[in-house]
Amino acid sequence: MLAENIPDMDIFFLQLFFYTFVNRSSYPFIKTYKKAVATFRKGFESNFYFGKKDSFDVAESILKALVERPNFGKEVDKNIYNWSQKLIDFANKVSKLPLEKYTNKQLADLNNQHHELHTKLYTYGWLPVSVDMFHNNFTNKLKSYLYSVCDSKEEAEKAFQVFTTPSKKTIVADEREDFLNICEKYKKFLKAKSQPDSLKNDLKQHSEKWGHLGYIYAGNVPPFGPDHYLKELFELAETGVDGKQLLKKETEQLKIAKTKQATLNKKLKISKQYRELFQTAQNFALSKLFRRHAQLLDLLLLHKTLLKEIAKRLNLSRYHVQMMLRGEVETALVKGKLDRKNIAERMKHCTFYVERNFEQVYLGQMEKKIGATIDIKIDKNIKELGGQIAQPGFARGMVKKIFRAKDMGKFKQGDILVSVATDPDIVPAMKRAAAIVTEQGGITSHAAIVSRELGIPCIIGTKIATRVFKDGDMVEVDANKGIVRKI
Numbered sequence: 001m002l003a004e005n006i007p008d009m010d011i012f013f014l015q016l017f018f019y020t021f022v023n024r025s026s027y028p029f030i031k032t033y034k035k036a037v038a039t040f041r042k043g044f045e046s047n048f049y050f051g052k053k054d055s056f057d058v059a060e061s062i063l064k065a066l067v068e069r070p071n072f073g074k075e076v077d078k079n080i081y082n083w084s085q086k087l088i089d090f091a092n093k094v095s096k097l098p099l100e101k102y103t104n105k106q107l108a109d110l111n112n113q114h115h116e117l118h119t120k121l122y123t124y125g126w127l128p129v130s131v132d133m134f135h136n137n138f139t140n141k142l143k144s145y146l147y148s149v150c151d152s153k154e155e156a157e158k159a160f161q162v163f164t165t166p167s168k169k170t171i172v173a174d175e176r177e178d179f180l181n182i183c184e185k186y187k188k189f190l191k192a193k194s195q196p197d198s199l200k201n202d203l204k205q206h207s208e209k210w211g212h213l214g215y216i217y218a219g220n221v222p223p224f225g226p227d228h229y230l231k232e233l234f235e236l237a238e239t240g241v242d243g244k245q246l247l248k249k250e251t252e253q254l255k256i257a258k259t260k261q262a263t264l265n266k267k268l269k270i271s272k273q274y275r276e277l278f279q280t281a282q283n284f285a286l287s288k289l290f291r292r293h294a295q296l297l298d299l300l301l302l303h304k305t306l307l308k309e310i311a312k313r314l315n316l317s318r319y320h321v322q323m324m325l326r327g328e329v330e331t332a333l334v335k336g337k338l339d340r341k342n343i344a345e346r347m348k349h350c351t352f353y354v355e356r357n358f359e360q361v362y363l364g365q366m367e368k369k370i371g372a373t374i375d376i377k378i379d380k381n382i383k384e385l386g387g388q389i390a391q392p393g394f395a396r397g398m399v400k401k402i403f404r405a406k407d408m409g410k411f412k413q414g415d416i417l418v419s420v421a422t423d424p425d426i427v428p429a430m431k432r433a434a435a436i437v438t439e440q441g442g443i444t445s446h447a448a449i450v451s452r453e454l455g456i457p458c459i460i461g462t463k464i465a466t467r468v469f470k471d472g473d474m475v476e477v478d479a480n481k482g483i484v485r486k487i
Contacts, residue, residue: 073280084294213424393457
């Protein structure tokens with residue numbers, strides 16, 4: 001089954017979670033995947049797949065632990081923050097090392113240390129994703145309980161939205177607060193389209209702190225820089241939005257969410273076990289964004305330092321190094337063995353296959369053979385799609401498919417944002433959307449979290465939205481019923 005389509009993935013990053021899928025688990029009672037496959041086209045265009053039953057069984061093992069083991073969710077959450085911070089510390093440390101003085105063996109050792117640390121993070125960080133993204137196991141468990149304590153399905157759905165809406169700030173909200181404070185500070189200059197030196201300095205500092213949120217996976221586009229944020233500031237100033245009022249409103253929304261949850265807990269007499277499970281769902285949403293923040297910063301720093309130096313030693317581009325397995329990098333650095341033709345071909349297309357204690361990148365006949373087993377046919381004449389409700393509401397508008405920040409230039413206020421999944425780099429477009437529709441699901445998905453923060457109607461888990469709708473299609477998004485239809 002297709003797990004995810006990622007428009008800018010490389011083997012360097014993908015092998016981290018693929019290795020974890022089949023080889024590593026921090027808990028003996030959590031299942032690992034039997035196998036996983038990824039295909040690459042046109043460089044970094046990637047799809048990855050695993051068995052439907054396999055992924056369901058993994059999700060059920062995580063759900064069982066959440067339900068039956070007190071404090072398991074809190075322990076997972078704590079470890080996500082802990083290992084995310086360790087990853088940040090490692091990347092910061094490496095970025096300051098005199099790598100040009102290191103031997104090839106030392107560079108390989110650093111690369112291996114990164115793999116060990118990052119895969120350890122994934123043994124915790126992947127659990128909130130696996131339990132709900134592919135088969136909605138966690139969502140279905142929570143909704144099933146609410147159906148039993150509510151008078152109607154409609155009441156249960158509304159209660160689900162209340163209980164899964166975070167009542168604490170996300171790291172995305174932290175960036176937005178910093179940005180809005182800059183907007184307020186320079187409001188009069190922005191209206192006059194002027195740029196004092198202090199604004200340039202503040203934007204430079206902001207991009208150094210948050211720019212990695214625009215640097216996704218393969219790093220084939222630069223991080224968000226001062227120009228990106230300046231453009232956003234001018235656009236925001238044109239709307240006449242009061243930054244202080246917006247910040248105040250967002251703070252009040254967190255308080256309102258907390259109050260609604262407390263009131264509903266009392267009204268519906270939610271059991272202690274399910275109060276804790278709903279809190280776990282909220283916590284997972286927050287820690288997932290922090291993990292993503294750590295990983296993007298890690299990638300930015302390592303691409304600029306460790307991978308750049310490795311590429312220099314091997315007389316390759318950084319992008320070629322990013323299409324190599326960890327073991328291949330070590331062999332090339334330490335033993336001088338490198339199949340340059342094979343690596344160059346991977347930049348055009350290849351297939352990556354893993355199972356326990358085995359990983360291989362395929363080209364040629366084996367690549368075609370594996371590809372034939374994962375071919376997915378879609379009826380593009382479909383007029384209506386269903387999905388999960390992430391944030392209720394209703395909107396009509398024009399479809400604009402947004403995969404990455406480079407696509408945002410075509411997006412206008414009031415358009416319907418359609419994507420495989422949203423990431424931090426396209427939050428500026430999400431803010432202007434009348435509604436958001438994604439293929440991926442899960443209550444901890446980025447789209448679900450941010451749409452609730454912004455109060456924008458959102459449907460997730462449609463599976464095929466980007467392959468059914470095209471730019472310019474007029475659609476209505478009924479996020480009260482979980483339906484998207486062409487009009």
